Amino acid sequence: SRMGWMTTPDGREGWSTSFLRKGHGVFLVDQPRRGEAGATASMTNDSIDxxxxxxxxxxxxxxxxxxxxxxxxxxxxxxxxxxxxxxxxxxxxxxxQMTPNTGSFDMEANVAAMDEVMQDVKDMTGKKSIYVIHSQGGRVGWNVNPENVAAIVAIEPGGAPEIGSEQYKTLLAANIPIVMYFGDYIDNGPEDIQSTSFWKSVRDGAVAFAESYNKDGGNCTVVNLPDVGITGNSHFMFQEKNSEEIAQHVENWIKENVK
Incomplete structure (x- = not known):
């Protein structure tokens, strides 16, 4: 839920406050059928949730x-x-802070909701959004209307757009700068746990996307945090003890890449 962006498990300020202090307007959104946006017509039967x-x-x-x-x-x-x-x-x-899905994931509904939010932000501020996506939210992020997007900051998205796909072509044509962050325990995670190979695959897919995107004239950076000396982070790097260090890294990228 958006609570994970407002605070940390040990009670420190979350990224929403951190980026407000850095001079950004911050808008927090729960996906439809999740968190505080939980009303739906039918229960979920998705996976373990x-x-x-x-x-x-x-x-x-x-x-x-x-x-x-x-x-x-x-x-x-x-x-x-x-x-x-x-x-x-x-x-x-x-x-x-883990909230239930009250209805099954609906890509079309999620994309429509985010398009409305970012259009509202543009109407209120006169600016396009720097869209921060995370995990399953990454799937939504690659599909939104790029007319309202200034850049995408992807925190361990559940995957990158397929090279050559309509998502890929749309982002490239709109000249959307993208940065994707990945934490620790991927290359050095337990080999007998399925999630280790899963996240290796996701991270390697992001690297392949970035290489192709940049070759085709786009701007995409993949930050593997251990490679820049930031270690010990999980999928929830924005809530962990060094969250402010990572927020500053993101801010530096925004200053260098978002006009």
């Missing part, structure tokens, strides 16, 4: 997410050198 058909008891995938998003193998264990806030209270707050 689902309801039991027999009991209607909600069954969140807390432990699965903890492992898949590279915080540690099994909660409360954290990987060596982890920047994830330690302690039972921080872990509890982190899990409380």
């Amino acid at each position: 689902t309801w039991s058909e027999d009991s209607k008891e909600y069954m969140p995938g807390d432990q699965a997410w903890y492992t898949h998003f590279r915080i540690g193998r099994v909660a409360p264990e954290r990987y060596e050198g982890s920047q994830f806030p330690e302690g039972e209270e921080a872990q509890d707050q982190f899990f409380r």
Whole structure:
């Protein structure tokens, strides 16, 4: 939910406040059917974020997410050198920020919602949005109307646009600068955990996208944080102990690449 951008599990200021301090207007959005935008006509039956058909008891995938998003193998264990806030209270707050899907993911509805939001932002401010996307939100980000987008900052998106696809061509034609950030425990994650190979595939796909995008005249940077000396980050780098250092890295990229 957007709470993850407003605060951190250990109670520090989130990126929303950080970027306000850096001089940006900040607009936070929950996807339709998720978080505070939860109203829907039908329950979800997606994957592990689902309801039991027999009991209607909600069954969140807390432990699965903890492992898949590279915080540690099994909660409360954290990987060596982890920047994830330690302690039972921080872990509890982190899990409380996980909100259920109240309806199945609908790409068309999500894209339409974001297009409306960014049109509203443009109407209010006279400026296009620097669109910050994360995880599943990345799938939405590649599909929005580029007329309202000044740049895309992708925090471990769930994948990059397929090279040569309509998404790819649309972003390229609109000259949208893109940066994609990836954390730690990808090249050095446990080899017996499926998520390690998954995130390697996602990161390597992003690198291939960037190489092609730049070759075709676009502007895309992939930042593998350990390569720039920033280590210990999970999928939730914007909530971790060094979140402000990463925010400043993002801000530096914005100043250099967004006109």
